[in-house]
Amino acid sequence: MAHAGSCRCARVAVETKAEPFRRAYCHCRDCRKQTGAPVMAFVGFMDDALTWFGTPKSYRFGGVERLFCGDCGSQIGYRDERLSGRVYLALGFMDDPEAHPPTFHAFSKRQMPFVVMDDHLPRFDDFPPER
Template identity: 65%
Template sequence: MTKLHAGACRCGLISVEIGSEPLLRSYCHCRDCRKQTGAPVMAFVAFRDEAVEWFGTPKTFRSAGVERSFCEHCGSQIGYRDDQLPGEIYFTLGFMDDPERYPPMWHAFEQRRLPFLHIQDDLPRYDGFSVER
């Protein structure tokens, strides 16, 4: 596999190399993503599972058809998988080595955006999911 993209947790115990281009990049304003990241909005980048080579094994938490992953040593949030989007993995931009390479394409769950958060851009805004499920 040719490494095109890479990511790692804060302590480096968990890392990935990715051999394909992203499927999509997005902001998500839903409550679950805010809870996962501890931030007022989550930004993520998606890849096909088969393009990802893992170094280390993250811990996971599963609820309502979504599996969220994190590093048990440093606590870094890694990303999530959704049972309704098989074969895909969604990495938080904070996990990626070069997050500036993944500018979001749109906003998901805009109706749940916190009222004090204002992101000035011309990106499409969806009241719910931004991808077909």
């Protein structure tokens, strides 16, 4: 199955035939600050399995590189230096987000109290143990 994603203006896009290794919600403060949303949903792929069209801009802070489109500002995803070779793409960046339902919640202890997500998925106070 092919997976693809693009920013709002389509100047940055990605394609892969690889399957994702991770699909999750993240409630950490960093993801909230980056996305401007109370929770981030993402899908993880091995970086070398992706074919990029256009080059995303990036911002690096505290070991995390955040990717975004320099033209339309769309959030693309992030890389974490502690998890080399992996890229986590924002679910909203994906062309078919329904194909990537999250399977757990990370940093659930930081979930905003007004965000009600009664999905019965596993919840971790930090990163899951099998990072």
